[in-house]
Amino acid sequence: MFGTLQDETLLQYHLGMDPREFLKVASELVAGATPAKIRTGISRAYYAAHNAGVEVLTEMGCTIEKGPGGHGDVRMRLNNSGDPEVMSAASKLGDLQSKRIKADYRLENTDVEDQKTAQADVEVAKRIVQILDACRSGSKKTQVIEAIRDWERKVGKT
Numbered sequence: 822m823f824g825t826l827q828d829e830t831l832l833q834y835h836l837g838m839d840p841r842e843f844l845k846v847a848s849e850l851v852a853g854a855t856p857a858k859i860r861t862g863i864s865r866a867y868y869a870a871h872n873a874g875v876e877v878l879t880e881m882g883c884t885i886e887k888g889p890g891g892h893g894d895v896r897m898r899l900n901n902s903g904d905p906e907v908m909s910a911a912s913k914l915g916d917l918q919s920k921r922i923k924a925d926y927r928l929e930n931t932d933v934e935d936q937k938t939a940q941a942d943v944e945v946a947k948r949i950v951q952i953l954d955a956c957r958s959g960s961k962k963t964q965v966i967e968a969i970r971d972w973e974r975k976v977g978k979t
Contacts, residue, residue, distance in 0.1 A: 840872030844947055851939040856931070859939045860924035866946035867921035870914055871895060873950045877957060881966045883973075892918060899953075903968030904961065910952040913945055 843865040850862030874895040875885050885894045896918075899911035920942060924933045933939070956965050972978075 840869050843869035847943045851943055856934040859934050863924040863939050863942055864921050866943045867917040870946040870949040873953050877953045898969050901972035902965045904965055906952050910949045
């Protein structure tokens with residue numbers, strides 16, 4: 822069971838860095854006035870939330886694919902958590918991923934370069950991380966684990 826300093830240290834060693842650090846970088850980047858900084862900030866915001874999801878779900882015993890399929894793994898499990906707030910976070914994570922794809926690959930799409938919208942996207946990512954962090958202990962953690970495991974059994978993911 823996680824929750825001790827030793828467990829957190831082991832988890833950080835496993836991940837190599839705290840994905841929440843991407844939120845700090847994202848905030849700094851979207852404060853910049855150039856399209857490249859804004860686009861990169863959106864990307865970092867998404868990956869902060871996504872990797873926080875990987876972290877929390879891994880703590881709960883879920884196996885998340887390491888390749889491109891991992892993005893769907895995180896969203897599907899969160900979406901089947903049985904918790905309305907976590908399910909909403911899954912939906913917002915999907916929206917952020919779509920914006921990240923536009924920011925990274927659709928350079929002709931300049932609507933992602935709006936600074937105020939990008940700053941709002943960083944705030945959404947921060948909220949997703951807060952929601953996920955709230956699942957790390959207590960009865961909410963137990964309920965989320967049970968719901969995800971039930972879903973995994975139903976769809977043959979275990």
